[in-house]
Amino acid sequence: xxxxxxxxxxxxxxxxxxxxxxxxxxxxxxxxxxxxxxxxxxxxxxxxxxxxxxxxxxxxxxxxxxxxxxxxxxxxxxxxxxxxxxxxxxxxxxxxxxxxxxxxxxxxxxxxxxxxxxxxxxxxxxxxxxxxxxxxxxxxxxxxxxxxxxxxxxxxxxxxxxxxxxxxxxxxxxxxxxxxxxxxxxxxxxxxxxxxxxxxxxxxxxxxxxxxxxxxxxxxxxxxxxxxxxxxxxxxxxxxxxxxxxxxxxxxxxxxxxxxxxxxxxxxxxxxxxxxxxxxxxxxxxxxxxxxxxxxxxxxxxxxxxxxxxxxxxxxxxxxxxxxxxxxxxxxxxxxxxxxxxxxxxxxxxxxxxxxxxxxxxxxxxxxxxxxxxxxxxxxxxxxxxxxxxxxxxxxxxxxxxxxxxxxxxxxxxxxxxxxxxxxxxxxxxxxxxxxxxxxx
Amino acid sequence: xxxxxxxxxxxxxxxxxxxxxxxxxxxxxxxxxxxxxxxxxxxxxxxxxxxxxxxxxxxxxxxxxxxxxxxxxxxxxxxxxxxxxxxxxxxxxxxxxxxxxxxxxxxxxxxxxxxxxxxxxxxxxxxxxxxxxxxxxxxxxxxxxxxxxxxxxxxxxxxxxxxxxxxxxxxxxxxxxxxxxxxxxxxxxxxxxxxxxxxxxxxxxxxxxxxxxxxxxxxxxxxxxxxxxxxxxxxxxxxxxxxxxxxxxxxxxxxxxxxxxxxxxxxxxxxxxxxxxxxxxxxxxxxxxxxxxxxxxxxxxxxxxxxxxxxxxxxxxxxxxxxxxxxxxxxxxxxxxxxxxxxxxxxxxxxxxxxxxxxxxxxxxxxxxxxxxxxxxxxxxxxxxxxxxxxxxxxxxxxxxxxxxxxxxxxxxxxxxxxxxxxxxxxxxxxxxxxxxxxxxxxxxxxxxx
Numbered sequence: 101x102x103x104x105x106x107x108x109x110x111x112x113x114x115x116x117x118x119x120x121x122x123x124x125x126x127x128x129x130x131x132x133x134x135x136x137x138x139x140x141x142x143x144x145x146x147x148x149x150x151x152x153x154x155x156x157x158x159x160x161x162x163x164x165x166x167x168x169x170x171x172x173x174x175x176x177x178x179x180x181x182x183x184x185x186x187x188x189x190x191x192x193x194x195x196x197x198x199x200x201x202x203x204x205x206x207x208x209x210x211x212x213x214x215x216x217x218x219x220x221x222x223x224x225x226x227x228x229x230x231x232x233x234x235x236x237x238x239x240x241x242x243x244x245x246x247x248x249x250x251x252x253x254x255x256x257x258x259x260x261x262x263x264x265x266x267x268x269x270x271x272x273x274x275x276x277x278x279x280x281x282x283x284x285x286x287x288x289x290x291x292x293x294x295x296x297x298x299x300x301x302x303x304x305x306x307x308x309x310x311x312x313x314x315x316x317x318x319x320x321x322x323x324x325x326x327x328x329x330x331x332x333x334x335x336x337x338x339x340x341x342x343x344x345x346x347x348x349x350x351x352x353x354x355x356x357x358x359x360x361x362x363x364x365x366x367x368x369x370x371x372x373x374x375x376x377x378x379x380x381x382x383x384x385x386x387x388x389x390x391x392x393x394x395x396x397x398x399x400x401x402x403x404x405x406x407x408x409x410x411x412x413x414x415x416x417x418x419x420x421x422x423x424x425x426x427x428x429x430x431x432x433x434x435x436x437x438x439x440x441x442x443x444x445x446x447x448x449x450x451x452x453x454x455x456x457x458x459x460x461x462x463x464x465x466x467x468x469x470x471x472x473x474x475x476x477x478x479x480x481x482x483x484x485x486x487x488x489x490x491x492x493x494x495x496x497x498x499x500x501x502x503x504x505x506x507x508x509x510x511x512x513x514x515x516x517x518x519x520x521x522x523x524x525x526x527x528x529x530x531x532x533x534x535x536x537x538x539x540x541x
Numbered sequence: 542x543x544x545x546x547x548x549x550x551x552x553x554x555x556x557x558x559x560x561x562x563x564x565x566x567x568x569x570x571x572x573x574x575x576x577x578x579x580x581x582x583x584x585x586x587x588x589x590x591x592x593x594x595x596x597x598x599x600x601x602x603x604x605x606x607x608x609x610x611x612x613x614x615x616x617x618x619x620x621x622x623x624x625x626x627x628x629x630x631x632x633x634x635x636x637x638x639x640x641x642x643x644x645x646x647x648x649x650x651x652x653x654x655x656x657x658x659x660x661x662x663x664x665x666x667x668x669x670x671x672x673x674x675x676x677x678x679x680x681x682x683x684x685x686x687x688x689x690x691x692x693x694x695x696x697x698x699x700x701x702x703x704x705x706x707x708x709x710x711x712x713x714x715x716x717x718x719x720x721x722x723x724x725x726x727x728x729x730x731x732x733x734x735x736x737x738x739x740x741x742x743x744x745x746x747x748x749x750x751x752x753x754x755x756x757x758x759x760x761x762x763x764x765x766x767x768x769x770x771x772x773x774x775x776x777x778x779x780x781x782x783x784x785x786x787x788x789x790x791x792x793x794x795x796x797x798x799x800x801x802x803x804x805x806x807x808x809x810x811x812x813x814x815x816x817x818x819x820x821x822x823x824x825x826x827x828x829x830x831x832x833x834x835x836x837x838x839x840x841x842x843x844x845x846x847x848x849x850x851x852x853x854x855x856x857x858x859x860x861x862x863x864x865x866x867x868x869x870x871x872x873x874x875x876x877x878x879x880x881x882x883x884x885x886x887x888x889x890x891x892x893x894x895x896x897x898x899x900x901x902x903x904x905x906x907x908x909x910x911x912x913x914x915x916x917x918x919x920x921x922x923x924x925x926x927x928x929x930x931x932x933x934x935x936x937x938x939x940x941x942x943x944x945x946x947x948x949x950x951x952x953x954x955x956x957x958x959x960x961x962x963x964x965x966x967x968x969x970x971x972x973x974x975x976x977x978x979x980x981x982x983x984x985x986x987x988x989x990x991x
Binding site: 166 | 579584585586587588608648
């Protein structure tokens with residue numbers, strides 16, 4: 101069993117798996133259950149000013165399912181905590197006292213005036229919580245009142261509020277970013293300028309998850325009407341991974357601690373986030389789908405993975421893939437790979453053939469000597485990987501790099517030299533000497 | 542027990558036991574089950590399952606339609622190729638057809654349950670819409686006679702009616718449906734499904750059914766040829782193979798198909814006499830059907846005796862397993878040698894063991910006896926060409942059945958044939974439906990040719 105202990109901006113937890121600020125962390129009852137099942141920490145559901153907000157008493161969630169109703173994406177229109185501030189603060193204090201080895205961070209969202217932040221920070225400090233997370237992310241409801249994403253979308257506000265929080269508190273400050281913005285590096289840089297100890301991302305994506313096509317209203321439908329909500333779950337992971345990587349490899353924010361959030365369901369997802377620069381991860385939808393017990397697989401899975409790779413600390417994973425994230429223009433255009441179908445594994449469904457035939461490069465046969473047979477035609481294969489992705493059998497189709505000889509498609513000899521777009525003759529802006537991707541630091 | 546009183550009795554079981562024993566053998570999928578199962582289909586290119594279906598139903602498409610909550614569209618995809626898709630979903634030996642070809646059979650030994658999904662879609666349409674979903678083309682004024690209201694005849698009639706032709710079906714029995722009504726095992730199509738399906742097919746309109754009219758007895762081919770623009774022959778097989786033993790006509794010896802027909806028509810299964818000990822001779826689906834149903838009627842010991850090895854049996858492996866799990870004993874490599882008779886009725890049979898020798902089946906001389914109060918013959922049915930007497934020209938036969946070409950045309954101009962009476966594929970409901978549809982399209986082309 102590898103040592104999973106995590107130290108994220110000075111906040112210690114027995115493992116890097118935290119529950120994100122959301123319904124699962126709204127009260128002591130849920131949080132204690134999570135800790136009993138092994139979660140390393142929680143970000144308490146966002147506190148606001150009294151009187152507390154009210155939530156709709158109808159449907160708050162909508163979902164996208166796979167065909168056998170596995171939940172792939174979840175959308176919500178729930179607001180921040182609707183419980184009185186005092187009750188939350190008392191419970192936070194008690195839980196931290198009872199579970200001193202677990203991380204307990206408190207999410208906050210109050211109006212954009214300094215006294216509101218100063219006031220609530222003092223109250224949270226009193227609980228001896230480990231830190232605060234500034235909710236600049238929620239895209240629904242609160243944003244209509246000038247909070248949440250309405251702040252996160254304006255870098256100047258992000259910087260200003262972050263600075264207030266650092267001034268009025270000795271606690272570590274994590275700034276939670278909204279993905280509902282064209283360039284996530286801008287608010288991340290602003291948070292850093294404001295003195296943030298870390299950023300966490302992503303908050304939910306603004307969305308309408310579906311439409312009731314019999315009653316013609318958005319889902320979830322509250323008395324015949326619906327509103328846009330926040331989208332999360334496995335479906336948002338690719339979007340979040342890119343945003344994490346963008347911040348991790350940005351010259352200005354490189355090294356800024358990141359708490360990765362967005363569709364993390366398994367230990368593998370967590371490792372991906374950490375490899376792209378996240379120091380720890382936060383989970384919500386997976387727990388809301390399956391219950392808290394999933395953390396047990398996350399713990400053992402990460403441990404086995406670390407043992408296999410000889411990692412003695414989770415920090416050894418963090419950022420390991422960042423150097424390999426580059427711009428398209430720096431990809432090696434001399435690299436040639438061809439798809440290869442393992443005939444012993446092939447079940448002859450023909451999906452690779454029809455995908456290639458109809459929509460790509462006509463590079464996979466359907467017949468050989470009058471028999472159903474699927475094989476790659478190297479002279480046509482551009483190495484696009486579509487067949488690999490549509491094949492229902494894992495590892496049946498693989499991409500095999502060519503290291504010598506001639507590419508039968510282009511007739512060009514395989515070169516082991518690196519050559520990218522920056523010097524390519526077809527590039528009107530070509531430079532005489534290839535520019536190699538520069539590392540972020 | 543005195544030997545003069547054979548152990549044959551009705552009412553061996555309670556009404557609840559009859560109901561349970563003859564209930565749907567494959568309960569239908571509910572919506573959740575159908576969606577989960579439909580999700581397993583890979584939507585293969587040029588799918589092997591379609592090639593394995595005699596009626597070439599677009600299986601990946603109909604399964605995808607189930608998946609997108611479009612079961613009515615799904616059923617229309619099925620019925621377009623096979624208007625008896627509801628019965629085929631129940632009786633097709635899918636394990637040797639579409640499901641054997643399914644790539645998931647190769648991948649994990651568990652094919653997509655195509656038959657049950659087909660039933661889900663077709664049941665949904667039949668229950669929700671009631672009527673078949675196709676419209677008749679404007680009337681052509683052409684008239685076609687269809688002999689036999691079984692799967693081949695119904696399929697042909699429906700397709701011809703769709704094309705605007707007027708069809709008269711002549712059926713020898715009281716009810717249409719053919720073997721769907723009189724032949725297949727009761728637990729495969731309970732709740733009078735065969736008649737519901739006949740009504741469904743006929744709901745297209747333009748089809749009249751003349752019951753109790755047998756070719757060669759009440760009508761002749763010559764007359765039909767004169768008064769109709771085309772004739773389709775789909776009357777099935779009237780003959781039953783004999784054991785070739787002395788005293789075969791004695792009480793206690795019966796044709797399996799007759800007993801099954803009686804069972805299918807019985808209002809009360811408890812009124813049907815069945816023996817305590819039964820021997821079934823044969824190795825096909827009919828042998829399994831009569832054996833399993835006898836057992837489910839309350840017979841104590843039912844033994845199927847087949848002259849060749851297990852691998853040569855006409856019944857699919859699935860059917861053989863069904864027999865085994867129903868408590869039927871199957872003995873291979875033994876052929877009938879003699880009927881044992883006492884007081885003018887059968888009390889058992891003597892079999893001679895057989896062996897394969899240089900590709901030929903030979904008796905070994907070793908015998909054994911099985912006692913039985915009923916013996917069922919299930920060694921195949923034959924075409925009886927005598928019914929075609931009256932044809933202007935003698936019809937050409939092929940291996941004892943009516944010879945047809947790819948379009949199901951017989952040697953007589955204006956006469957088509959399909960189903961079990963024609964020398965086409967296997968004797969399966971689904972093959973008969975394919976024949977009927979192919980013949981109808983050929984007839985339509987012939988009748989509308991300029």
